[in-house]
Amino acid sequence: MIRAGLTTERLTRAGADLADEVGFEQVTVSALARRFDVKVASLYSHVKSSQDLKTKIALLALEELADRAADALAGRAGKDALTAFANVYRDYAQEHPGRYAAAQLKLDPEAAAASAGGRHAQMTRAILRGYDLTEPDQTHAVRMLGSVFHGYVSLEMAGGFSHTGVDSQESWAWILDSLDALLRNWTTP
Amino acid sequence: MIRAGLTTERLTRAGADLADEVGFEQVTVSALARRFDVKVASLYSHVKSSQDLKTKIALLALEELADRAADALAGRAGKDALTAFANVYRDYAQEHPGRYAAAQLKLDPEAAAASAGGRHAQMTRAILRGYDLTEPDQTHAVRMLGSVFHGYVSLEMAGGFSHTGVDSQESWAWILDSLDALLRNWTTP
């Protein structure tokens, strides 16, 4: 019988695609096996468990996101960098809702350490070089930016901003303006 | 045989407790049945499905959160209100991680309409009465506050802020200061 050519890599990628199509919650070893027209048990040579599969998808999403962010940051500084970076998250979430949801999976410490999480934090710090902040303010600002970006994108994806007449894109622009102004004008009290 | 006294109410509450103990993801009709020492099928007279149970837990959490927020806002204005409101979310998430996670469940439109979601938005607007914003800026600001609060709490719960030496509580205070300053100084461009 002909082989399907399964690899951890292909399974992870297909799992991510599946997540984008039906939601990360619905990603299941069984569904993935069906997609490859293969018996469920066959996947267990390539992923340790359902949890392992989900972790791998999360790590993939974090890498993709970090790659896009790095691209967007290249050659930019100040507000330009801030906006480009923020838009990477928002656009990625819109294009790849399942992957974005995966990126929010709570990782165990080892996986977290091996993830692109550190790159994200580093890039946020790089943006802040365009502003005049010293530690610990810089760390506070990193956390604030992360919170706003993640929070906004989550709430927007959940449909939280679709019940008033105000356009979400406008709010997004307003918020980025505000953050830029805030960081420019910050003076330690 | 003696009856367990199941009701939708009690199941929902027990489900919420279970979520806080083992995580919202792990809440299952079977686990809940075990908790009541009852057969699984018995629960189906009180909840329509596993999804229905989760929705009910989410609605409970949203109500509790709105009640706490309303309490916290009573008699406060300006930055005092802002801080109290923000702390309600953060504290609730810390005390009740499973309930907080449940509150993030994506609800179908009917459930969303019947939820306390509207109260949350109204209360955020009430806080902004202490600042000098008019529409559409007020809506933008509502969205920004929601994003920061939800984003920060999510990232903090996920352990995102535990890998540098800077205390999370300090960042939280810094962010609330910043938001207050931002809203006070906002002038439409």
Added chain:
DNA sequence: TAGTTTGCCTAAATATGTTAGGCAATTGCA
């Protein structure tokens, strides 16, 4: 107290997750 309703039960079908062990396709080496 008899009748009705309600609550929890048993039984059964279906789906997912996971492990163990087998055979065939592929790879590597003489």
Added chain:
DNA sequence: TGCAATTGCCTAACATATTTAGGCAAACTA
């Protein structure tokens, strides 16, 4: 090229979760 070792996907089996259908006994109602 041909054979051995490896690897990949398979069948089989079991545990757990979801859900529906129908039954019996407890609790209300009159």
